[in-house]
Amino acid sequence: MTETGYFFIVLGILFDICGCIGLVRFPDVYNRLQASTKCVTLGTIFLLFGVAMVSASGAISAKAIICAAFLLLTSPTAAHAIAKGAYVSGVKLWENSVVDKYSEVADTTDDSKTDKGE
């Protein structure tokens, strides 16, 4: 049980490291969000799961599992908010991107600029 727990902790840290490497290497906000949400969420969930197994005490395990569940709910929601916020405030996609269907509907008018113009 303890060994399996340590295995999950190591695995989680490896995923976290890969997520951070992706965060540095990818070219624009949206690709970086991909790396940070996916790898870091799964890595942290593995880590919490490993902690729950190693501790083998009900109180700590329950807290770790609840944290994992909340992380699973909130992390993609936060990524969604950042991505939309970045797009609306005018951050461009990487120059080699192949398609941008969102430009048809996105409302990128900046309120602060129109206020100054009046």
Place this chain on the structure above:
Amino acid sequence: MRRVIYMVAAFVVWLLLTWSLDIQVVIAGVAASVVVALLFHEMLPKEHHVFISPVRIFWFLVYIPVFFYYMVKANLDVVYRALHPDMPIRPGIVKVKTNLKTESGITALANSITLTPGTLTVDLTEDGFLYVHWIYVKHEDVEQATQDIAAKFEWYIKRIFE
């Protein structure tokens, strides 16, 4: 009914977090969950019947391992792209159609898409289109992109939330 369900749910989370059946802790927990249920029941999801329907809970339990499989696959894919010297990415934002109607269902679908193979939900519109950032665009067409990205989750989420 709805307030009672949320009260019980809040109380269970409280018990798990404190992990104690001490009388003071339990009384404080009941008080806190009653306040939460009364004040915030309008902000909480409207699909509260999911919590008390055995069929929906069954599909939810089936969905967990399926989702986890896709999530691990997605992570290995992103790790591969992050570590590969040439960085084989071909990003873009595609449009995906969804037939889900309920708020919780669409939220679950958007979150599932964000956590799985190379895709990240950027926005959704009233008429049921999701705008998804895809790290390696295979199809620019709406129909095929829907097949590739959303179809596998929609089948389960429909059974859980709708």
